[in-house]
């Protein structure tokens with residue numbers, strides 16, 4: 518079994534570290550943020566991710582998973598080092614890789630024997646060369662290493678499942694020795710005949726961006742089709758269903774909504790678009806997907822205004838769902854941020870509720886009224902906007918909702934409520950690409 522160090526205990530590093538230890542390897546997760554490591558050492562998980570708690574506990578108890586702030590030592594003792602630090606969006610849309618660069622320098626300084634250095638963070642194509650250059654500049658004379666790119670395809674909310682049962686594992690490596698070591702790391706998956714793709718480094722880096730940008734493109738496309746459905750009296754659900762039945766299209770990522778959010782799609786689309794311009798091969802399709810997504814978020818705020826007769830002044834709006842998608846407490850780039858801001862700008866008041874993301878949203882809007890159930894949040898509201906498709910909102914009682922609201926007005930940006938029931942209970946409502954009563 519290998520000795521693995523994962524540097525960066527964010528969402529990707531933690532899930533990957535715990536997952537790799539579950540494969541039987543010894544994993545040391547290193548981070549310079551002491552408070553984070555302290556929490557992890559006490560058995561607490563700093564992020565909400567279904568199944569991660571159990572995965573971490575199980576592997577800590579076998580002694581295969583540990584946490585440290587001693588990054589230098591963690592590097593020296595490892596056979597394989599995963600770089601899983603953040604790559605936030607920098608100027609011109611390009612990803613900022615300064616954290617990756619500083620880890621590369623630390624690896625160079627502590628390179629005491631042959632190691633495989635593997636980047637998991639989503640990094641611009643060409644970063645591999647930069648990491649190798651920095652390691653070479655800082656390593657002791659005669660130091661040896663191989664570089665590998667191993668992008669992650671983890672969805673928040675199902676990241677543990679995605680890690681343990683991936684569709685594919687991409688390993689970008691020019692050295693056969695490094696590829697064989699990486700294949701050993703993922704051997705349990707290999708035994709289960711999960712496809713392991715061996716590519717060069719640039720191809721592996723490209724696969725990640727191309728896949729994410731394509732999914733974002735698919736969402737923007739279906740959102741535009743939904744908007745057109747509204748104009749011509751078509752129903753987006755039936756359109757999307759029939760489109761998805763064509764195996765070439767597939768039904769996944771064809772759900773219209775308030776625009777994609779999260780830590781990946783907005784950042785990765787900007788990054789690949791910026792890179793494509795820089796390299797002289799502009800991706801107009803991605804530029805369009807970004808524009809459509811930004812407009813979709815604004816469209817939702819306009820829909821809400823229209824439902825309240827274009828006057829938000831003094832109105833109380835219940836916002837149900839703050840996370841950018843269900844099963845996560847992440848609100849980054851969530852369309853609910855635009856919605857809340859527009860209500861406040863219009864002179865309205867927000868009653869916010871999310872099953873787990875209230876705390877995260879307080880960082881953006883510390884002065885909102887936050888509630889601990891949808892019923893409390895919707896009490897005496899002039900309208901309600903559903904922003905995230907949490908299961909508990911799918912099943913909310915329209916009967917109850919109608920009695921507790923001031924007026925029965927609802928914007929369903931995730932198309933989760935039954936149109937028949939909304940009509941039956943006399944709601945004025947809007948959605949994305951379906952029949953509406955305004």
Ligand code: UDX
Pocket residue numbers: 669670671672673674729732736769770771772773774775776777778779780781782841842
């Ligand atoms: C994404 C990728 O799916 C994952 O492979 C990658 O490694 C990281 O980025 P994530 O951001 O966690 O994962 O969420 P995802 O489930 O892909 O959803 C992203 C956004 O698109 C959410 O805001 C979601 O609501 C929206 N979405 C998704 C739609 O609006 N419609 C869809 O059909 C699917």
